[in-house]
Amino acid sequence: DIQMTQSPSTLSASVGDRVTITCRASQSINNWLAWYQQKPGKAPKLLIYDASTLETGVPSRFSGSGSGTEFTLTISSLQPDDFGTYYCQHYYGYLYTFGQGTKLDIK
Amino acid sequence: QVQLVESGGGVVQPGRSLRLSCAASGFTSPFTFSNYGMHWVRQAPGKGLEWVAVISYDGSNKYYADSVKGRLTISRDNSKNTLYLQMDSLRVEDTAVYYCAKQEGHSSSFDSWGQGALVTVSS
Numbered sequence: 001d002i003q004m005t006q007s008p009s010t011l012s013a014s015v016g017d018r019v020t021i022t023c024r025a026s027q028s029i030n031n032w033l034a035w036y037q038q039k040p041g042k043a044p045k046l047l048i049y050d051a052s053t054l055e056t057g058v059p060s061r062f063s064g065s066g067s068g069t070e071f072t073l074t075i076s077s078l079q080p081d082d083f084g085t086y087y088c089q090h091y092y093g094y095l096y097t098f099g100q101g102t103k104l105d106i107k
Numbered sequence: 108q109v110q111l112v113e114s115g116g117g118v119v120q121p122g123r124s125l126r127l128s129c130a131a132s133g134f135t136s137p138f139t140f141s142n143y144g145m146h147w148v149r150q151a152p153g154k155g156l157e158w159v160a161v162i163s164y165d166g167s168n169k170y171y172a173d174s175v176k177g178r179l180t181i182s183r184d185n186s187k188n189t190l191y192l193q194m195d196s197l198r199v200e201d202t203a204v205y206y207c208a209k210q211e212g213h214s215s216s217f218d219s220w221g222q223g224a225l226v227t228v229s230s
Contacts, residue, residue, distance in 0.1 A: 034216035034217070036156075043220035043223055049213075049216035
């Protein structure tokens with residue numbers, strides 16, 4: 001099975017900061033990767049799919065990059081509403097694996 | 108805008124059964140519920156997301172996480188725009204919020220999610 005490892009596990013940053021979260025796959029997954037944001041008590045929200053395609057309605061400060069085994073989610077200028085936990089997800093065929101999550105706090 | 112509403116959660120004893128439902132609405136013509144693969148994803152208290160099961164758009168293909176194989180069964184009724192999760196032989200470790208999620212049309216990511224249904228397995 002493919003394992004997805006996110007880093008860091010927790011992150012604290014200030015409004016306006018550039019924030020990067022990394023997701024590594026245990027083997028190549030091409031670009032079959034999505035990023036989600038989840039706030040406490042709420043369902044996850046899709047931000048990015050196919051590694052770099054921004055979901056409709058998601059602010060352009062979010063971007064995704066990478067292919068193969070290493071991927072990044074970048075928030076170009078952190079906003080107060082961006083707190084929460086971020087998950088990467090690999091999908092291929094009928095295999096779906098989430099990373100363990102990165103909790104982002106606003107300083 | 109697609110809306111997914113789960114129901115059927117609750118407290119159940121180990122070894123017993125429970126069935127979750129997920130009612131879907133808000134599809135934009137010509138697309139309907141029957142055009143999309145659907146998933147169940149769960150989240151144990153204080154833990155991360157765990158994919159549980161997927162069913163193809165027509166119900167002909169179903170796949171499960173190893174942790175639930177043989178005990179949980181996904182199904183759908185396209186005439187009722189409803190997704191189901193039959194949960195048998197429940198274990199304490201099945202305690203979680205269960206989300207239904209719709210598969211995005213172009214990729215296999217999950218672009219719409221329900222609000223979640225809490226299932227607590229406890230004696």
